[in-house]
Amino acid sequence: MSPPPSTRVLTARLVSCLLKLFRNMGSTVKKLPNLQHSGLLALASRFGVQGSDRGTKSTRGSRISLTAPAVRSTINLFLPLREGFLSCLTPFAPIDASAVSPPLPDAPGFEHFMVDTPGLQTHVATIGDGDPVVMLHGFPQHWWQWRTIGPEIAAAGYRVLCPDLRGAGWSVAESPVIDRETRLDDLLALFNARSIERAHVISHDMGVLTAMQLSYEHPERVRSAIQLAVLPGFAKFHYKLAPAFQHLPRFIWHAPQAPLRDTFSGRYVAQPMSDETIDAYLAPMERPVIDAAVRPLTRKVVLTEAMHIMRGRYRRRRLTVPTLVVYGRQDHPTTEELMNKMCRNPHEYADRVEFAYIDNAAHFITDDAPEAVATLAKD
Numbered sequence: 001m002s003p004p005p006s007t008r009v010l011t012a013r014l015v016s017c018l019l020k021l022f023r024n025m026g027s028t029v030k031k032l033p034n035l036q037h038s039g040l041l042a043l044a045s046r047f048g049v050q051g052s053d054r055g056t057k058s059t060r061g062s063r064i065s066l067t068a069p070a071v072r073s074t075i076n077l078f079l080p081l082r083e084g085f086l087s088c089l090t091p092f093a094p095i096d097a098s099a100v101s102p103p104l105p106d107a108p109g110f111e112h113f114m115v116d117t118p119g120l121q122t123h124v125a126t127i128g129d130g131d132p133v134v135m136l137h138g139f140p141q142h143w144w145q146w147r148t149i150g151p152e153i154a155a156a157g158y159r160v161l162c163p164d165l166r167g168a169g170w171s172v173a174e175s176p177v178i179d180r181e182t183r184l185d186d187l188l189a190l191f192n193a194r195s196i197e198r199a200h201v202i203s204h205d206m207g208v209l210t211a212m213q214l215s216y217e218h219p220e221r222v223r224s225a226i227q228l229a230v231l232p233g234f235a236k237f238h239y240k241l242a243p244a245f246q247h248l249p250r251f252i253w254h255a256p257q258a259p260l261r262d263t264f265s266g267r268y269v270a271q272p273m274s275d276e277t278i279d280a281y282l283a284p285m286e287r288p289v290i291d292a293a294v295r296p297l298t299r300k301v302v303l304t305e306a307m308h309i310m311r312g313r314y315r316r317r318r319l320t321v322p323t324l325v326v327y328g329r330q331d332h333p334t335t336e337e338l339m340n341k342m343c344r345n346p347h348e349y350a351d352r353v354e355f356a357y358i359d360n361a362a363h364f365i366t367d368d369a370p371e372a373v374a375t376l377a378k379d
Contacts, residue, residue: 093113094111094112094113095112095113095114095123096112097112100170102283102284102286102287103283104144104170105147105280105283107125107144107147107150108151109127109151109154110125110126110147110150111125111126111127112124112126113126115163115190115193115194116193117186117189117190117192117193119173119174119175120166120171120172120173120174120186120189121171121172121173122166122171122186122190123143123163123169123170123171123172124143124162124163124164124190125143125144125146125150125161125162125163126159126160126161127150127151127154127159127160128150128151128153128154128155128157128158128159128160129154129157129158129159130154130157130158130159131157131158131159131199131200132158132159132160132161132194132196132198132200133153133158133160133161133199133200133201133377134161134162134163134187134191134196134199134200134201134202135149135160135161135162135201135203135207136163136165136187136201136202136203136204136207136208136210136211137162137164137168137169137205137206137207138203138204138206138208138228138229138364139168139205139206139263139297140168140260140263140281140282140285140294141168141204141205141281142164142168142169142170142281143162143163143164144280144281145162145204145281145366145367146160146162146202146366148366148370148374149202149366149370149373149374149377152370152371152374152377153202153374153377156378158200161194161199163187164284165183165186165187165206165207165210166182166183166186166293167183167289167290167293167294167296167297168284168290168293169284169290170284172289176289176292176293176296177296178293178296178297178300178301179296179300180300180301180304180305181213182300183209183210184210184214184217187214188214188218188221191221196221198220198221198222198223199221199222199223200222200223200224200225200226201215201222201224201225201226202225202226202228202377203225203226203227203228204228204229204230204365204366205228205229205230205363206301206302208227208228208229208230209301209302209305211225211227212225212230212232212233212305212314213305215319215320215321215323216233216317216319219320219321222321223321223322224321224322224323224324225321225322225323225324226323226324226326226376226377227323227324227325228326228327228365228366228373229326229327229328229331229334229363229364229365230325231309231325231334231339231342231343232314232319232323232325232343232349232350232353233308233309233313233314233315234314234315234319234346234349234350235309235339235342235343236312236342236343236344237309237310237342238338238341238342240333240338241333241334241338241342242333243332243333244333244334245306247263248298248302248303251295251297251298252295252298252299252303254291254295254298256288256291256292257285257291260285260294261278261282264278264281264364267362268362268364269362269363269364269367269368270328270330270360270361270362270368270369271360271367271368273364273367277367314349315349317349318349318350318351319349319350319351320350320351321351322352322353323350323354324353324354324355325339325343325354325355325356326355326356326357326358326365326373326376327339327355327356327357327358327365328357328358328360328361328362328363328368329357329358329359330360330361330362330368331361331362331363331365332362336355336357339355343355356376358372358373358376359372
C-alpha cells in the first residue's frame with residue numbers, strides 16, 4: 001500500500017536530512033562505513049524502510065516508504081543532533097509580525113513563527129530561553145493573552161511558547177473539522193516538531209480542557225500544570241455551578257460574524273478591559289474560518305468535556321501531574337466555598353493538587369491580575 005501523503009513528504013525530507021547530516025557529521029561519519037547512497041538504503045532498511053515501487057523518490061532516484069517506527073529509530077540514532085534534525089523535518093519559519101492580516105498585536109520581546117504539523121500551520125509566539133513553558137489561551141483569545149505573563153516567566157529562565165490553538169488566532173488549518181481531541185493531537189504534534197519532551201503547561205479557560213487531556217492521556221509530557229478559571233476534571237457537579245454555563249447557548253448557535261464583545265463584560269472581568277484590548281482579542285474573528293470555529297469548539301470540546309466531568313469520567317482515573325488550580329475571587333459562581341464542596345478530598349483523585357485564589361480578579365484572570373498569575377507560576 002502506498003504511504004499517505006504526509007509520510008511521503010516526511011520520507012523525502014528524512015532522506016534529504018540524512019544525506020546532509022552524513023556530509024557534515026565529521027568524526028561521526030568516520031565510524032559509519034559505506035555512507036554512499038546504497039549504504040543509506042541499507043541503513044534505512046535496518047530501521048524499517050522497505051522498497052516500494054509506489055513510494056517517494058529519494059534524491060538519487062530510488063523509491064522508499066517509511067514507517068513511524070523507522071522515523072523514531074532513525075531520530076534516536078542521531079540523538080546528539082536531534083534538535084537540528086527535527087528542525088529540518090518540520091519547518092519553523094519566522095514571520096514578520098507586521099506582514100500578516102489582521103496585524104498581530106504588539107508584544108515587546110516576542111518572536112513569531114509558523115510551525116508546520118499535519119493538517120495545521122500553528123502560529124507560535126516565543127520568548128526567553130530555558131526549559132519550555134507552554135501557555136494555552138482561552139476563548140475568544142489567542143497568544144496575546146500571555147503578553148504580560150510570558151515575559152515575566154521568561155525572565156526567570158524559561159523558554160515560553162504561546163501557540164494559537166486550532167480555530168483561534170493566526171493558525172491556519174487545512175480542515176474546519178474540530179473534535180474533542182483535535183487540539184490535543186495538534187499540541188502533541190507541536191511538542192514533537194520542536195523536540196519538546198516535557199513542558200510546564202499553563203492554561204486558561206478553553207485551553208485548560210486541552211491541557212487537562214494532555215495531563216491525563218500523556219502525563220509523561222507534562223512537568224507541571226497550572227489551570228486558570230476552570231475546575232479540575234475530578235470535580236463533582238453542584239447545582240450552584242449552573243450559572244457558570246449561561247453564556248454557552250449563544251456560542252452553541254453562534255451566527256456568522258455575531259458580535260462577541262459581551263464576552264468581556266463586567267460579569268467576567270474585575271478590571272474593565274479597554275476597547276483597544278478587546279479589539280486585539282477579537283481581531284482574528286475577521287477571518288471567516290476562525291469565526292466559524294466557535295460552534296464546533298463549543299459543541300465538540302466544551303460540552304463534551306463538561307459531560308465527561310459531570311459523569312465522573314476523570315474521577316475514575318488518577319491525575320499524576322502536579323497541578324495548581326487558580327481562580328479569581330470574583331469569578332462567580334465558582335467561589336472558594338463552592339470549590340471546596342465540589343473538590344472535596346482531592347488527593348483521592350490526584351497525587352499532588354493545590355488550589356489558589358487571587359483577589360480582585362474574575363474569569364479573565366490573566367488580564368485582571370497578570371502579576372499575581374506570574375508570581376504563582378514562578379513559585
